[in-house]
Amino acid sequence: MILKKPALYTDLYELTMAQGYFLSGRHEQPATFDYFFRRLPFDGGYVIFAGLSDLLQMIQNFKFHVDEIDFLRKQGFKEEFLTYLKEFEFKPTIHSVKEGEVIFPNEPVLRVEGTIIEAQILETLLLNTLNFSSLIATKAARIKQAAGEKPVVDFGLRRSQGLGGLQASKAAIIGGFEGTSNVLAGMQNDIPVNGTMAHSWIQSFEDELTAFRTYAQYYPDSSILLVDTYSTLKHGVPNAIKVAKELEEKGHKLVGIRLDSGDLAYFARKSREMLDKAGLEYVKIAVSNQLDEYLIKSLFDQGAPIDLFGVGTKLVTAYDDPALDGVYKLSSINGKPTLKISENEEKVTLPDAKKVIRYFNQDGSFYSDGIALADEEIPDVIYHPYITHRSTNVGHLRSEELQHKVVENGQVVIEIPTLKESAQYAHSRLQKLNDEHKRFDNPHVYKVGLSNQLRELKIELLKKA
Amino acid sequence: MILKKPALYTDLYELTMAQGYFLSGRHEQPATFDYFFRRLPFDGGYVIFAGLSDLLQMIQNFKFHVDEIDFLRKQGFKEEFLTYLKEFEFKPTIHSVKEGEVIFPNEPVLRVEGTIIEAQILETLLLNTLNFSSLIATKAARIKQAAGEKPVVDFGLRRSQGLGGLQASKAAIIGGFEGTSNVLAGMQNDIPVNGTMAHSWIQSFEDELTAFRTYAQYYPDSSILLVDTYSTLKHGVPNAIKVAKELEEKGHKLVGIRLDSGDLAYFARKSREMLDKAGLEYVKIAVSNQLDEYLIKSLFDQGAPIDLFGVGTKLVTAYDDPALDGVYKLSSINGKPTLKISENEEKVTLPDAKKVIRYFNQDGSFYSDGIALADEEIPDVIYHPYITHRSTNVGHLRSEELQHKVVENGQVVIEIPTLKESAQYAHSRLQKLNDEHKRFDNPHVYKVGLSNQLRELKIELLKKA
Numbered sequence: 001m002i003l004k005k006p007a008l009y010t011d012l013y014e015l016t017m018a019q020g021y022f023l024s025g026r027h028e029q030p031a032t033f034d035y036f037f038r039r040l041p042f043d044g045g046y047v048i049f050a051g052l053s054d055l056l057q058m059i060q061n062f063k064f065h066v067d068e069i070d071f072l073r074k075q076g077f078k079e080e081f082l083t084y085l086k087e088f089e090f091k092p093t094i095h096s097v098k099e100g101e102v103i104f105p106n107e108p109v110l111r112v113e114g115t116i117i118e119a120q121i122l123e124t125l126l127l128n129t130l131n132f133s134s135l136i137a138t139k140a141a142r143i144k145q146a147a148g149e150k151p152v153v154d155f156g157l158r159r160s161q162g163l164g165g166l167q168a169s170k171a172a173i174i175g176g177f178e179g180t181s182n183v184l185a186g187m188q189n190d191i192p193v194n195g196t197m198a199h200s201w202i203q204s205f206e207d208e209l210t211a212f213r214t215y216a217q218y219y220p221d222s223s224i225l226l227v228d229t230y231s232t233l234k235h236g237v238p239n240a241i242k243v244a245k246e247l248e249e250k251g252h253k254l255v256g257i258r259l260d261s262g263d264l265a266y267f268a269r270k271s272r273e274m275l276d277k278a279g280l281e282y283v284k285i286a287v288s289n290q291l292d293e294y295l296i297k298s299l300f301d302q303g304a305p306i307d308l309f310g311v312g313t314k315l316v317t318a319y320d321d322p323a324l325d326g327v328y329k330l331s332s333i334n335g336k337p338t339l340k341i342s343e344n345e346e347k348v349t350l351p352d353a354k355k356v357i358r359y360f361n362q363d364g365s366f367y368s369d370g371i372a373l374a375d376e377e378i379p380d381v382i383y384h385p386y387i388t389h390r391s392t393n394v395g396h397l398r399s400e401e402l403q404h405k406v407v408e409n410g411q412v413v414i415e416i417p418t419l420k421e422s423a424q425y426a427h428s429r430l431q432k433l434n435d436e437h438k439r440f441d442n443p444h445v446y447k448v449g450l451s452n453q454l455r456e457l458k459i460e461l462l463k464k465a
Numbered sequence: 466m467i468l469k470k471p472a473l474y475t476d477l478y479e480l481t482m483a484q485g486y487f488l489s490g491r492h493e494q495p496a497t498f499d500y501f502f503r504r505l506p507f508d509g510g511y512v513i514f515a516g517l518s519d520l521l522q523m524i525q526n527f528k529f530h531v532d533e534i535d536f537l538r539k540q541g542f543k544e545e546f547l548t549y550l551k552e553f554e555f556k557p558t559i560h561s562v563k564e565g566e567v568i569f570p571n572e573p574v575l576r577v578e579g580t581i582i583e584a585q586i587l588e589t590l591l592l593n594t595l596n597f598s599s600l601i602a603t604k605a606a607r608i609k610q611a612a613g614e615k616p617v618v619d620f621g622l623r624r625s626q627g628l629g630g631l632q633a634s635k636a637a638i639i640g641g642f643e644g645t646s647n648v649l650a651g652m653q654n655d656i657p658v659n660g661t662m663a664h665s666w667i668q669s670f671e672d673e674l675t676a677f678r679t680y681a682q683y684y685p686d687s688s689i690l691l692v693d694t695y696s697t698l699k700h701g702v703p704n705a706i707k708v709a710k711e712l713e714e715k716g717h718k719l720v721g722i723r724l725d726s727g728d729l730a731y732f733a734r735k736s737r738e739m740l741d742k743a744g745l746e747y748v749k750i751a752v753s754n755q756l757d758e759y760l761i762k763s764l765f766d767q768g769a770p771i772d773l774f775g776v777g778t779k780l781v782t783a784y785d786d787p788a789l790d791g792v793y794k795l796s797s798i799n800g801k802p803t804l805k806i807s808e809n810e811e812k813v814t815l816p817d818a819k820k821v822i823r824y825f826n827q828d829g830s831f832y833s834d835g836i837a838l839a840d841e842e843i844p845d846v847i848y849h850p851y852i853t854h855r856s857t858n859v860g861h862l863r864s865e866e867l868q869h870k871v872v873e874n875g876q877v878v879i880e881i882p883t884l885k886e887s888a889q890y891a892h893s894r895l896q897k898l899n900d901e902h903k904r905f906d907n908p909h910v911y912k913v914g915l916s917n918q919l920r921e922l923k924i925e926l927l928k929k930a
Contacts, residue, residue: 001628003649009631011622011646013660016684020666023683031669071652076687116669123663127623128630157476158592159788163466164629165593166474181476184468187536195478198588200795201485203803204496204581218488219481222541230806230930262808313788322787323624323778330665338668341695343727465695 001166001188006058008068010124015072018117019081027084029334031116032353034108035126037326038346041135041318045443046433048141048426049109050174051133052099052406053416054167055126060412062090062122091410092118095374095403097356099417100137100174100426102433104369104448106385108331108354111374111403116333123328132164133171135324136316139293140175141430143311145438146296152309153194154180155288156316168316174422176430181310189419196224196258196286196310208235212243220252224286227257227271237271241278256284256308264289265304272305284308292319293440339461345386350454351461359397365432367397372451382449392449466631466653471523473533475589480537483582484546492549494799496581497818499573500591502791503811506600506783510908511898513606513891514574515639516598517564517871518881519632520591525877527555527587556875557583560839560868562821564882565602565639565891567898569834569911571850573796573819576839576868581798588793597629598636600789601781604758605640606895608776610903611761617774618659619645620753621781633781639887641895646775654884661689661723661751661775673700677708685717689751692722692736702736706743721749721773729754730769737770749773757784758905804926810851815919816926824862830897832862837916847914857914 003009021027037047064072064085073082092114103109110130112119144152154172157165157180169185179192186193197215205211208230216223225243227236237257244254257275259267264287275283287299288310296309313319329340329349337352353374359367370382380395406414417425436444450458468474486492502512529537529550538547557579568574575595577584609617619637622630622645634650644657651658662680670676673695681688690708692701702722709719722740724732729752740748752764753775761774778784794805794814802817818839824832835847845860871879882890901909915923 003628008649008652009622010648011620011660012648012651012658013646013662015648016660017662017666020680020683021669024679026669029669033665068652071648075658120663120665123665124623128625128627131624132627155476157474158589159596159790160593161626161629161782161787162593162597162632163468164626167627181478183475183477183480183536184473186477187473187533193477193540195476195481197478197482198585199805200498200585200588201482203795203805204486204491204494204798214489215485218485317626317782317787319787322626322782322784325624330668333669340664340668 001163002054002057004061005065005068006125007062007064008071009128010121014121014123015077018121019077021116021120022081022084023078027115027117029116031114031119031330032332033112033119033123033328034331034350034354035110035130035326035328036106036108037134037324038105039325040105041138041321041324042142044138044142045437045439045446046102046104046138047134047324048137048175049097049101049103049130049134050099050137050171050422051130051167052096053422054133055129056406056412056416058125058129059090059407059410064088089410090118092122092407093405093409094407096406097402098404098425100422100429101402102366102426102429104446106350107356107369107371107448108350109356109402111353113353127326127328131324131326133167134326135318136168136171137175137426139315139318140172140177141426142293142440143296143315144176146293146300147309150307150309151178152176152311153178154182154312154315155310156312157182159313160316165316170419172315173419174426176423176427191419197226199226199229202226202229209239209242212239213246216243216247216254220247220250221255223254224256224258224284225254226260228259228261232259232262232267233270233274237274241274241280244280244283245278254280254283256286258286258288258310260288264306265299265302268299268304268306286310288312290314297440337457337461339458341462341465348458348462350450351457354454356402358400358402359394360399361397365434366446368392368394368447368449370394370449370451371454373453373457376451376453379451381452383452383455385448385450392447466628467519467522469526470530470533471590472527472529473536474593475586477540479586479588480542483586484542486581486585487546487549488543492580492582494581496579496584496795497797498577498584498588498793499796499815499819500575500595500791500793501571501573502789503570504790505570506603506786506789507607509603509607510902510904510911511567511569511603512599512789513602513640514562514566514568514595514599515564515602515636515887516595516632517561518887519598520594521871521877521881523590523594524555524872524875529553554875555583557587557872558870558874559872561871562867563869563890565887565894566867567831567891567894569913571815572821572834572836572913573815574821574867576818578818592791592793596789596791598632599791600783601633601636602640602891604780604783605637605642606891607758607905608761608780609641611758611765612774615772615774616643617641617776618643619647619777619780620775621777622647624778625781630781635884637780638884639891641888641892656884662691664691664694667691667694674704674707677704678711681708681712681719685712685715686720688719689721689723689749690719691725693724693726697724697727697732698735698739702739706739706745709745709748710743719745719748721751723751723753723775725753729771730764730767733764733769733771751775753777755779762905802922802926804923806927806930813923813927815915816922819919821867823865823867824859825864826862830899831911833857833859833912833914835859835914835916836919838918838922841916841918844916846917848917848920850913850915857912
């Protein structure tokens, strides 16, 4: 979901600073900002970039409406600035990597150029949108990695962080999920919607068998029966088998059973045995209940015969690491490159407009990335970001520039990809990322270097400051 | 923020079950559902109930629109059911504790009565709304508790879970926050909006002093200067002092400085010394950067002279425990009480329509809570939920029923409280909760007992099943 009026979905200081730029006559100064993150979430090896399509749609809606201007007036903003906002046309130019791209720390994956006002007031909206969607797309990709060929479906809406649930269900698809239980997200984004049944359905009948039978009567080709309301192995599975046999007689097939409690590995094995013994090899076993990538991996490690995973809370809230630390930093002002100093060397930002280059191994997999100034040639050598004697020759490798112009003077200049296209892109890129970077435990660090020109510009500016 | 069209903001299975109830002719059967949570978040001692006003507003908008019906048709729903949905009038009756109430595990704080269809299809929307708002109101209350008399302001929008940020900023106020940086949340809910300045403002000028001076020129009575861009003690604070003195000459006062990096206790102490030495005792010290209740407590333990806290990520995502496990369970169907069995005694639900009673100590503080059948007298003795020999006499204590009718036949029958009223209510109730339940480490468990009638009904139903 996107906001139709996104301009005030921002931190107040973006607007007080904007008024300051305006009143001091500096508002037409050109500026460049970079979006990047610093710390990999989940102790993982990569992030899937997501949220771009939502951001582009909101940029197209970016203007200040009368009611918004009135609210700002009450906050003490000055009349001359409000008049300016009323006629404000939002015309930045934005370069970005594709939605679904595999990205790494400190890479300026998105760059905003415009007047200092328009680049500044986009900050909070941009961070709110990209940080969360990228976080969830990444979590989803990890969960999908654990599930392998088995489908994973988002069941998280009841525990998602409010309306963020709509964005989570969308981002999960980019990360590789097959569907969602979230009907509105399905409607808004053309996502397959799925569901089984709740315990309340079973409880609302006198007995479990009647509950199963009634459901199967109305959904003869799409029933997944929840078998753990009374006793999974004593009642649930035997009753499901009865109903499956009755469906067979009428020329239909039970799709599956769902386990939602107890030891999922044990119950899956036992249920599989009982189903197979009844000649119901085709009936699938779906599981849910506090799943994440680690539990799914562990269930498979123990040979649990599971066919479908419903993943909720741990996915939609990114439970074990619920925020991506993406930031938005000024890199040039009024034609001059700038950087943000820090006591911490790793937090010194990179100056000026930049591009990100990906270098490929001969087999097509990712070798490393380079960051260079936007207007220089693709570098043949890349340098460690702050350990000066380390460098790598990459001149012989195939390379790609990852950023593309997506907005020019406020107009979206690409065809906004469909969710399916972004999911396919993420899938294709993840296949090119070598396994050692995808390991859950202590993944190998993917190299991101700087061009010599960029490195020298940074050192020069640090010396000046 | 609320959804204007909330009906499809739900899990698909609510609708497939609804169609099942309809097609089997059971859709007019009366049903009762309870909302409650099981596990206290943050290893804390209580939860602040929030999200009710959002929920009530969405209930007033609850209907199925033509585009939504069309979408359901494409999902394979049957024409007769779609016709029913088209004319569907949502008329449940709801009893709830007040927004801002202090609540405890397993208390049925909200009860929905209606036909099985209307009670069922409210589930996901209700859980999504109440779980998240209650989680954040609770986190905010903990942070406010650590900050004591010092104001706390929400700065979290850039890291919040997408649009959940709008609900987080609102819930934070219920928990005791004084304001937010989130302009749209401020506009929608009449919340004070606050802000300082970003590093980019400083960087956009040739030097820090000019940046401060320019800001102070346009905000002579509301400036909080960010002092850590270059060097907090060498440049930031001395420059802020210069500007404060210049403001004094013009009859204005600098509001404060903000520290956003480094050791906040050390820098706050040193900055305070420098400001005081310059005769600027009135200039406040604001801090931000990864704050939560533990860090704030720790800063105060070390005597840090801090006047204002800006809290972001840890608040708006409830970083250390990002989901409340609230559930929605059937307690009666077709006039008959029901419960959900579980291998785990603590997960057996409580049957039938119930009320929650709070008993008070003589000093007005909370003594314990009792859960009873909705139509019985307020009990004089309450029993441990499953250890049968434990009971407590409460007949001599003042008591209050916590639930009130908030919706009758689909119509909201209370005046929806303003955010300020809910915040005041939460504040007044927290004051009545004794300190031992508010401790961050290993808080004392607040007692919640059952009436004898409820306990016996539960045992009887368990025996039958």
